[in-house]
Amino acid sequence: MSLSQLARAIPPSPTLSLNEEARVLKEKGEAVIHLGAGEPKNKAPIAAILSSVAKLTTGDIKYTPTDGTPSLKRAILRYTEEVYNRIVAPENVIVSAGAKQSLYNLLYTLLNPQDEVIVLAPYWVSYPEMIRMVYGVPVIVRPEDGSFVPRMKEIEQAVSSYTRAIIVNSPNNPSGVMYPAELIEALVQFCEKKGIYLIMDDIYHRLIFDGKTPISAYKYTTKDPENTHVISINGISKLYGMTGFRIGWVVAPKQLVEIMTNVQAQTVSCTSLVLQSAAEGALTGLQSAVETLRMTLENNRNVMMQELRSFNGVKTVKPDGTYYCLPDFRAYNADSVALSKFLLKRALVVTVPGKEFGMEGHLRLSYATTIKDITEGVARIKWALDPDSPKEIYIGERKLLRDWA
Ligand code: PMP
Numbered sequence: 001m002s003l004s005q006l007a008r009a010i011p012p013s014p015t016l017s018l019n020e021e022a023r024v025l026k027e028k029g030e031a032v033i034h035l036g037a038g039e040p041k042n043k044a045p046i047a048a049i050l051s052s053v054a055k056l057t058t059g060d061i062k063y064t065p066t067d068g069t070p071s072l073k074r075a076i077l078r079y080t081e082e083v084y085n086r087i088v089a090p091e092n093v094i095v096s097a098g099a100k101q102s103l104y105n106l107l108y109t110l111l112n113p114q115d116e117v118i119v120l121a122p123y124w125v126s127y128p129e130m131i132r133m134v135y136g137v138p139v140i141v142r143p144e145d146g147s148f149v150p151r152m153k154e155i156e157q158a159v160s161s162y163t164r165a166i167i168v169n170s171p172n173n174p175s176g177v178m179y180p181a182e183l184i185e186a187l188v189q190f191c192e193k194k195g196i197y198l199i200m201d202d203i204y205h206r207l208i209f210d211g212k213t214p215i216s217a218y219k220y221t222t223k224d225p226e227n228t229h230v231i232s233i234n235g236i237s238k239l240y241g242m243t244g245f246r247i248g249w250v251v252a253p254k255q256l257v258e259i260m261t262n263v264q265a266q267t268v269s270c271t272s273l274v275l276q277s278a279a280e281g282a283l284t285g286l287q288s289a290v291e292t293l294r295m296t297l298e299n300n301r302n303v304m305m306q307e308l309r310s311f312n313g314v315k316t317v318k319p320d321g322t323y324y325c326l327p328d329f330r331a332y333n334a335d336s337v338a339l340s341k342f343l344l345k346r347a348l349v350v351t352v353p354g355k356e357f358g359m360e361g362h363l364r365l366s367y368a369t370t371i372k373d374i375t376e377g378v379a380r381i382k383w384a385l386d387p388d389s390p391k392e393i394y395i396g397e398r399k400l401l402r403d404w405a
Contacts, residue, residue, distance in 0.1 A: 006135070021344070031395045036364070038366065041369060048245070051282075067093065083214065083216075084232070085216070094261055094264065098246045103199070115163075117165045140358055174324050174352070175317060176321060200233065203239075207238060301319055314329055324367070327362060343380075352364040
């Protein structure tokens with residue numbers, strides 16, 4: 001079949017394929033433990049449900065303005081002011097179908113073919129692929145072994161005359177690590193001096209632990225909203241656990257938003273009115289749901305760390321936020337894809353190979369699940385990897401065999 005070379009070169013999303021594999025196993029009745037999930041188990045906040053139901057019951061569900069309904073945009077302006085202490089205009093905001101589409105539209109709008117974007121490893125799986133999808137070139141900067149924080153000197157060295165943007169995701173998927181304020185400050189100053197965009201993927205921005213406060217890149221810019229090179233991406237997926245509602249947004253200079261709006265107009269017209277109403281409800285309703293989710297995640301993170309600490313040879317950097325941690329399993333197997341497959345087959349535990357995030361030898365484990373699944377999941381991984389553990393265990397009636405062959 002004759003297909004676009006570019007489209008054919010795009011691999012399936014590893015996290016979504018793993019979800020599918022786990023779903024099929026579960027459907028067959030297997031006692032799968034999912035430590036691969038990128039979504040929490042909470043219910044959507046009631047304000048979001050009521051707001052979308054109210055809209056739906058009018059029966060008057062039509063196209064909205066391409067860049068989002070005025071009332072959702074007002075809620076986003078308030079959010080930007082409260083969370084970032086940054087006042088922007090409605091023309092600085094565009095709403096899309098999730099932060100994923102926000103980022104794709106942004107990259108499509110920013111890049112010419114062969115333009116480079118700096119991506120900091122470990123990185124979210126979609127960044128390099130999206131950059132390639134718009135004929136750009138991802139340039140990966142790696143941290144020192146044992147750390148998940150990149151060094152400014154190496155970022156500067158990776159920048160060339162083709163560099164158009166640097167993407168920062170802090171706290172970070174997959175490591176959970178939050179970059180220090182000094183690094184964010186240095187990045188803002190460097191980007192604004194060089195005329196490079198600093199794309200802040202702030203999707204986990206407020207889901208942070210240990211009394212830490214979110215770090216805003218805007219704090220370090222001296223430029224107004226039309227001249228700054230700081231662009232922020234946000235959404236309701238992670239903050240409110242509303243992944244299925246598919247609403248995200250970008251805050252950027254008007255000129256950029258105008259072009260992004262043209263791109264969106266020709267591709268999806270707009271996102272659904274019902275879902276925009278849900279996002280508006282979430283943003284304007286009681287914010288206790290965010291704190292409840294944050295506290296649950298912090299507690300889960302603590303349990304996960306405790307379980308991993310008793311794991312010989314596995315090194316883990318304690319996450320500052322997000323849903324994830326990224327332990328180093330090189331003591332057991334340096335091939336994370338093989339290890340992840342082995343664990344799914346032998347222990348029925350879903351993990352995501354670090355290779356997909358540019359961090360071979362590691363596995364991403366999600367603690368956005370129940371305490372029971374975290375403890376049992378890590379116990380099963382230990383059982384499967386420890387050569388001294390029993391050759392077989394029972395999960396209910398089901399016998400699992402530890403087999404290294
Ligand atoms: N950025 C990062 C770092 C993410 O982890 C995700 C979701 N996994 C997204 C963006 C996309 O989020 P959304 O559901 O809003 O598209």
